[in-house]
Amino acid sequence: MAVAGTPSLAPEGRLAIIAGRGQLPVYLAEAARRAGEQPLILALKNEADQRFEGFDVVRVGIGDLAQIQSLLRVGGIVRVVMSGGVSRRPEWRDIKPTFKTLIKIPSVVRTLMSSGDDAVLQMVIKLIEAMGCHVIGAQEIAPGLLAKTGVLGSVVPGDDDLRDIEKAVEAAEMLGRLDIGQGAVCVGGRVVALEGVEGTDQMLQRVAELRAAGRISSRRRGVLVKLCKPQQDMRADLPTIGLSTLENARKAGLAGIAVEAGRALVLDETQLVAAADAADMFVTGIDLGLEGRGAA
Amino acid sequence: MAVAGTPSLAPEGRLAIIAGRGQLPVYLAEAARRAGEQPLILALKNEADQRFEGFDVVRVGIGDLAQIQSLLRVGGIVRVVMSGGVSRRPEWRDIKPTFKTLIKIPSVVRTLMSSGDDAVLQMVIKLIEAMGCHVIGAQEIAPGLLAKTGVLGSVVPGDDDLRDIEKAVEAAEMLGRLDIGQGAVCVGGRVVALEGVEGTDQMLQRVAELRAAGRISSRRRGVLVKLCKPQQDMRADLPTIGLSTLENARKAGLAGIAVEAGRALVLDETQLVAAADAADMFVTGIDLGLEGRGAA
Numbered sequence: 001m002a003v004a005g006t007p008s009l010a011p012e013g014r015l016a017i018i019a020g021r022g023q024l025p026v027y028l029a030e031a032a033r034r035a036g037e038q039p040l041i042l043a044l045k046n047e048a049d050q051r052f053e054g055f056d057v058v059r060v061g062i063g064d065l066a067q068i069q070s071l072l073r074v075g076g077i078v079r080v081v082m083s084g085g086v087s088r089r090p091e092w093r094d095i096k097p098t099f100k101t102l103i104k105i106p107s108v109v110r111t112l113m114s115s116g117d118d119a120v121l122q123m124v125i126k127l128i129e130a131m132g133c134h135v136i137g138a139q140e141i142a143p144g145l146l147a148k149t150g151v152l153g154s155v156v157p158g159d160d161d162l163r164d165i166e167k168a169v170e171a172a173e174m175l176g177r178l179d180i181g182q183g184a185v186c187v188g189g190r191v192v193a194l195e196g197v198e199g200t201d202q203m204l205q206r207v208a209e210l211r212a213a214g215r216i217s218s219r220r221r222g223v224l225v226k227l228c229k230p231q232q233d234m235r236a237d238l239p240t241i242g243l244s245t246l247e248n249a250r251k252a253g254l255a256g257i258a259v260e261a262g263r264a265l266v267l268d269e270t271q272l273v274a275a276a277d278a279a280d281m282f283v284t285g286i287d288l289g290l291e292g293r294g295a296a
Numbered sequence: 297m298a299v300a301g302t303p304s305l306a307p308e309g310r311l312a313i314i315a316g317r318g319q320l321p322v323y324l325a326e327a328a329r330r331a332g333e334q335p336l337i338l339a340l341k342n343e344a345d346q347r348f349e350g351f352d353v354v355r356v357g358i359g360d361l362a363q364i365q366s367l368l369r370v371g372g373i374v375r376v377v378m379s380g381g382v383s384r385r386p387e388w389r390d391i392k393p394t395f396k397t398l399i400k401i402p403s404v405v406r407t408l409m410s411s412g413d414d415a416v417l418q419m420v421i422k423l424i425e426a427m428g429c430h431v432i433g434a435q436e437i438a439p440g441l442l443a444k445t446g447v448l449g450s451v452v453p454g455d456d457d458l459r460d461i462e463k464a465v466e467a468a469e470m471l472g473r474l475d476i477g478q479g480a481v482c483v484g485g486r487v488v489a490l491e492g493v494e495g496t497d498q499m500l501q502r503v504a505e506l507r508a509a510g511r512i513s514s515r516r517r518g519v520l521v522k523l524c525k526p527q528q529d530m531r532a533d534l535p536t537i538g539l540s541t542l543e544n545a546r547k548a549g550l551a552g553i554a555v556e557a558g559r560a561l562v563l564d565e566t567q568l569v570a571a572a573d574a575a576d577m578f579v580t581g582i583d584l585g586l587e588g589r590g591a592a
Contacts, residue, residue, distance in 0.1 A: 088510045113513045114485035174470045180487045189410035191476045196489040197506050206502075210493050214384045217409045 013078025015039045015141070016071075016133070020047040020084030023267055024138065024145075024240060028083050029055050031142035040075045042068060047086050063090030069098045069131045080133045081141055082124065082236055087199070089120065101127060116179025118229050121236035137235040138265060145269075147285035149261035153273040155282040157256055161223055163189055165258045165286065168225035176229030182239045185254070187222030200226065200241075204248035211253050221255035227288070228263040242267035246275050246283070256282030309374025311335045311437070312367075312429070316343040316380030319563055320434065320441075320536060324379050325351050327438035336371045338364060343382050359386030365394045365427045376429045377437055378420065378532055383495070385416065397423060412475025414525050417532035433531040434561060441565075443581035445557040449569040451578040453552055457519055459485055461554045461582065464521035472525030478535045479523075481550070484516030496522065496537075500544035507549050517551035523584070524559040538563035542571050542579070552578030 015032055017039050019025030025041065029052060032039040041048075041057040048059070056075075060067050072080070092109040101108070104127075111123045125135045139146045151157070157165065168186035171194060175181045181195035185207050192210065195203045204224065210216045226239035241259055249257055256276070259266065264285070266272065276283045311328055313335050315321030321337065325348060328335040337353040344355070352371075356363050368376070388405040397404070400423075407419045421431045435442050447453070453461065464482035467490060471477045477491035481503050488506065491499045500520065506512045522535035537555055545553055552572070555562070560581070562568060572579045 089513070091513075091515075113516055116486055171474055171476065174474065175490075178467055178470065178487060180467065180490065185492075190412055191474060191492065193492040193494070194471075194476065194490040196481075196487065196502075197511055198489070198502060202502075206492075206494060206498075215493055217385070217387075219387075220409055 014076050015079045015081065016075060016077040017041050018068075018080060018082045019043045019050070019052070020082075020086045021049050022084045022240075023050060023242060024265065025083045026050045026052065027145065027267060028081060028138055028141045031144075035141075040071070040077060042071060044084075044086065046088065048084065061090075061094060061096070062086065062088075063094035064096045065101050065127065066096045066098045068128075072128075072131055072133055077133055080128050080135050081138055082121070082135065083138050085199070098131075100130065117237060118179045118232055122233060125233060125235060135235050138238065139234070145265040145267065147259045147261050147264040147266050149285045149287045152266070152269065152283045152285070153277045153281075155256065155277060155280055157223075157258075157282045157284060160188070160220070161255050161282065164223040164255075165225060165284075167191055168223055168258070169227065169286070169288070172225050172227040173230065176227055176232070179229060179231075182229065183224060183226045185222060185224050185252070187216050187254075188220030192216050192222070200224070200245060201248050204245075204252045204254075207252040207254075208248070216253075218253070221253055224249050224252075224254055224257045225259070225286075226257070226264060227260045232263075234263070239264040240267060241265075241272070241283070243272055243275060246272055246279070246281065250279045250281060254281065256284065258284045258286050261285035261287045310372050311375045311377065312371060312373040313337050314364075314376060314378045315339045315346070315348070316378075316382045317345050318380045318536075319346060319538060320561065321379045322346045322348065323441065323563060324377060324434055324437045327440075331437075336367070336373060338367060340380075340382065342384065344380065357386075357390060357392070358382065358384075359390035360392045361397050361423060362392045362394045364424075368424075368427050368429055373429055376424050376431050377434055378417070378431065379434050381495070394427075396426065413533060414475045414528055418529060421529060421531060431531050434534065435530070441561040441563065443555045443557050443560040443562050445581045445583045448562070448565065448579045448581070449573045449577075451552065451573060451576055453519075453554075453578045453580060456484070456516070457551050457578065460519040460551075461521055461580075463487055464519055464554070465523065465582070465584065468521050468523040469526065472523055472528070475525060475527075478525065479520060481518060481520050481548070483512050483518030483550075488512050488518070496520070496541060497544050500541075500548045500550075503548040503550075504544070512549075514549070517549055520545050520548075520550055520553045521555070521582075522553070522560060523556045528559075530559070535560040536563060537561075537568070537579070539568055539571060542568055542575070542577065546575045546577060550577065552580065554580045554582050557581035557583045 041052045043059045044062045097105050164186040168184040171184040171191045183195035183200045185193040337348045339355045340358045393401050460482040464480040467480040467487045479491035479496045481489040
């Protein structure tokens with residue numbers, strides 16, 4: 001744990017990456033290193049599932065505010081990025097407050113037990129900023145991960161796909177407004193699944209099962225749409241797709257995936273596009289603009 | 297198959313019950329018999345899962361419009377009620393049109409493949425009415441099944457439950473407006489699952505799994521809300537709860553179930569209430585009134 005005194009080359013002060021599940025934290029760490037930084041990784045216990053070899057890594061309990069605060073202070077951290085999935089929220093007994101946060105604990109626990117992801121992440125951002133750090137978005141470390149507008153591979157969505165995208169966007173926007181989830185699947189003009197706490201991959205597995213049971217038409221392929229919540233802070237939990245999303249969408253028989261351009265992250269884009277092309281699937285960044293966003 | 301010539305005692309003409317999955321068709325058949333009728337049961341192949349002993353029963357393919365039309369005609373049927381679940385829509389090759397419906401088949405298939413349940417049921421009602429029958433709602437045969445306003449058992453929802461009901465109502469209304477589904481689960485103010493094609497029981501199983509995995513707070517119980525879609529025809533697919541709904545809600549750790557009074561069916565009410573009381577769960581009929589309905 002070579003935490004203390006490690007100098008940062010970045011003029012803005014040292015970066016910490018709070019790392020949950022999946023590959024995103026690794027990509028951010030690598031991107032930061034390429035930019036000349038030496039990020040400190042705070043790998044969340046029971047969530048972070050990647051090795052961060054060659055980086056400074058400390059494992060922290062997800063509710064251990066006291067340890068997180070002392071690490072940020074000792075590490076000379078000025079900027080913090082939150083990345084990766086958290087499948088299990090801390091229970092009240094997992095929360096270890098700092099002296100300063102003690103008074104806030106009842107409301108922290110209430111938010112954890114009663115609010116959507118967006119409200120919880122807003123609270124986490126506020127707690128970290130109260131520790132004197134600046135919370136930034138993954139796209140500020142690795143802007144290349146942001147979804148671009150338009151089709152990524154060589155497969156282009158057809159008219160039926162565009163209609164499915166439109167209906168799934170409508171459902172996903174409503175999900176987002178209610179702070180429930182980010183994803184919706186539409187097959188042949190019919191929204192068949194909406195993402196709740198289970199997450200995108202489990203929702204796609206459900207679609208695959210319903211399809212195998214004949215409860216979703218086998219003659220229409222359908223789409224997955226993932227959108228940012230309208231009120232979502234761009235510094236937390238941007239919709240993310242990667243190879244496993246594509247693989248699960250393929251198993252669900254879908255024709256492709258649409259994400260919101262500029263407000264979603266695409267991991268492993270080169271391999272993702274190659275896999276999508278090989279599976280005759282499209283991956284596209286859609287521009288909802290102000291029109292779609294203002295519908296609330 | 298004593299179909300032809302069986303006289304009906306009801307002045308309005310003989311009743312046919314199109315029977316899908318579950319107990320509802322049996323209850324309707326029994327209610328009709330108590331009212332002096334001799335209903336003809338058209339039990340849908342691969343869906344109807346009850347014995348209809350002592351009733352006239354014919355098994356029909358779900359898309360076999362030609363057979364259904366001739367049975368309705370030969371049976372002297374004037375009124376038709378549709379009841380029970382249909383988990384699998386017919387494929388285009390299952391549709392056996394009548395001469396009169398031949399021209400409508402392309403649009404029938406399109407609706408089957410591309411629309412929400414409500415649109416499909418609207419179409420089925422129109423097809424049956426074009427055969428010269430009058431389609432009526434289950435509540436016209438068995439008005440006692442309609443959910444009443446207020447708490448059914450001895451357990452009363454608390455303040456947290458009322459708040460969960462309110463949030464789940466908001467989500468379920470939106471689901472209904474988009475013709476996606478009828479049910480939503482809210483735990484501690486957070487909507488955790490929405491019903492798509494999988495149906496209520498599978499959604500509740502998902503909640504139980506997410507709860508067991510620690511992904512939903514174990515300290516808040518939560519509620520299931522089932523609502524009629526705002527635009528829903530009261531003659532088809534009213535939200536229904538029964539013993540299996542209660543049992544699945546119990547396994548999901550929920551505090552209770554709320555359905556829309558006057559627009560949902562409660563099966564086996566006596567046993568349901570006893571089981572709910574035993575499990576310390578509430579079952580309540582909520583009155584959304586015009587206010588809640590007009591929110592769209």
